[in-house]
Amino acid sequence: VERFIRENGDGTISVTDVCSVAGLGGEKNYRDGSFSYYISEPVRDDDPKAVSPFIMVSILLDK
16 A cells, blocks of 8 residues: 555545556557566556556455
């Protein structure tokens, strides 16, 4: 949590360092799903691929 969750100045929360693109296959740039592929992709904050699981886990931990 300390590594990937940031509290912003306005009190909102951000999930940081999320792979901004993910997929498999493709014609031009083949995406093989390997670790090398994922770490070579750009990262961004608050990508839905990470925000949704974070919300779900937060709800479960709050029970």
